[in-house]
Amino acid sequence: MSGGQERTTSQAEWLERYGASHIGVFGAPGLVISRGEGCWVWDVDGRRYLDLVSGIAVNALGHSHPELVAAISKQAGELVHVSNFFTTTAQVGAAERILALADAPAGSGVFFTNSGTESVEAAIKLSRRTGRSRIVALEGAFHGRSTGALALTHKAAYREPFEPLIPHVVHVPPGDVAALRAAVDERTAMVLLEPVQGEAGVLPLDGDYLRAAREVTREVGALLVLDEIQTGIGRTGAWFAHQHHGVVPDAMTLAKGLGGGVPIGALVTFGPETTALLAPGQHGSTFGGNPLACSAALTVLDTIESEGLVTRAGELGEHLVAAVAALEDPRLGPVRGLGLLRAIPLRGLASTDVVAAARRAGFIVNPVAPDAIRLAPPLVITAAELDGFVTALPSILDDATRSSS
Incomplete structure (x- = not known):
């Protein structure tokens, strides 16, 4: 089979092929991403995720920005x-x-x-x-x-x-x-x-x-x-x-x-x-x-x-801090960081469990520390998209708790 042919379609099959063809320095990838638009990405199985990591602070304009x-x-x-x-x-x-x-x-x-x-x-x-x-x-x-x-x-x-x-x-x-x-x-x-x-x-x-x-x-x-x-x-x-x-x-x-x-x-x-x-x-x-x-x-x-994204990064970062604080969830500590580079501390939960639960809910975040998740979303993210994650966060934590017990 030539390198350009795609005989398999499922995520599981692609991950198996990845493991058979790569040096394993990154471990097993979490997803096989096929495309992106704005702050959203889709995996090869067609499932959509809000990308709150942006390639670890890389995709500043999100995915497929028309100017870029x-x-x-x-x-x-x-x-x-x-x-x-x-x-x-x-x-x-x-x-x-x-x-x-x-x-x-x-x-x-x-x-x-x-x-x-x-x-x-x-x-x-x-x-x-x-x-x-x-x-x-x-x-x-x-x-x-x-x-x-x-x-x-x-x-x-x-x-x-x-x-x-x-x-x-x-x-x-x-x-x-x-x-x-x-x-x-x-x-x-x-x-x-x-x-x-x-x-x-x-x-x-x-x-x-x-x-x-x-x-x-x-x-x-x-x-x-x-x-x-x-x-x-x-x-x-x-x-x-x-x-x-x-x-x-x-x-x-x-x-x-x-x-x-x-x-x-x-x-x-x-x-x-x-x-x-x-x-x-x-x-x-x-x-x-x-x-x-x-x-x-x-x-x-x-x-x-x-697009005024520098000022907006500062404003949306503070919006995120306030929104997480307003949850008053005892499992979360005060958000730290600057602008749209943030960490949400966790109390009594492992970050890897929370990341897995977030992915199941359609959100991509990063376990930056054993007790904290990192958010570094595209600078083009909207307040509504951030609020969607914050609103889902308590149920994500519930799922993480169930999965770890």
């Missing part, structure tokens, strides 16, 4: 790849747009990658160009799974099977300014922080801590790099989460929502001194900055702005 579809189709018909011996109008335009939205000063720059992990790898190389090697990250941090980024990711179960990793990485408790000050000295090349720790359970760092990080890195001449891979591109109610707190980093990493589903990431440097650390020939990417991905990114940024 048109831009990708047009660019595919003109030019898909040229290599970085050359540039394209899409690449230049996307870089300029990112710098403008970041309020980056003159002399700032963008290096396009294909993923968040690659953006972090570029940041590691940037920091090494300071002549130092020590990197300070946070306990609970997640920065990727390549061998460089993995050293900065905190979870031991991710790191230990692949050690030894790059040396001189120190993890300190989030929010502890004294611990940060004790760890950062003249040996430190970079402090790397997520403004909201996503994989740790959607845990925001407060403004005082981020400002202290900015202060201590300046004191010793280290770089402050902010990992905005999950928090950037309007998700938290600002274009980039650090803008809530008036902190200007030396660099930031981007990916996820930037391409609206098309793979693209970026390392963004602030100011000429940081930009100049990477000289010609010191880094590269075959596919980074390709015109298809850059055209998608430019369209995502323009559409988010024209």
Whole structure:
């Protein structure tokens, strides 16, 4: 049978074929998705789900947004790849747009990658160009799974099977300014922080801590790099989460929502001194900055702005917080996070059971922690769609309770 033929139709059969053809790093997929529209997706059996995860904060415009579809189709018909011996109008335009939205000063720059992990790898190389090697990250941090980024990711179960990793990485408790000050000295090349720790359970760092990080890195001449891979591109109610707190980093990493589903990431440097650390020939990417991905990114940024989705993300996030609180359900804790990056804490229930029950009810959520579910819906979601989930939540919890007993 050729790869293009589809002799099977049921979800169970497709999942069996998946297991027989893939390296099992992801385990068994929960669904086989066939199509999407707006904030909804359908599986191959024809069942519909409200997508409240959006590919883990990737599908910023939802599924099949007409502007993004048109831009990708047009660019595919003109030019898909040229290599970085050359540039394209899409690449230049996307870089300029990112710098403008970041309020980056003159002399700032963008290096396009294909993923968040690659953006972090570029940041590691940037920091090494300071002549130092020590990197300070946070306990609970997640920065990727390549061998460089993995050293900065905190979870031991991710790191230990692949050690030894790059040396001189120190993890300190989030929010502890004294611990940060004790760890950062003249040996430190970079402090790397997520403004909201996503994989740790959607845990925001407060403004005082981020400002202290900015202060201590300046004191010793280290770089402050902010990992905005999950928090950037309007998700938290600002274009980039650090803008809530008036902190200007030396660099930031981007990916996820930037391409609206098309793979693209970026390392963004602030100011000429940081930009100049990477000289010609010191880094590269075959596919980074390709015109298809850059055209998608430019369209995502323009559409988010024209549809007012940044402000709306902040407003809908607060709407969700209030709606969940109004349930007064003792099985739920106060919603945490920023904008449309949220976690709902659970009391007495396992998140995996709640996720399974939500899927049975037609909702896709994520077990971000053993006792919390994550919501990172498309920025185009409506209040009515969020309310539909909140209204169903008590019955979802009832189902989870029955299933676990």
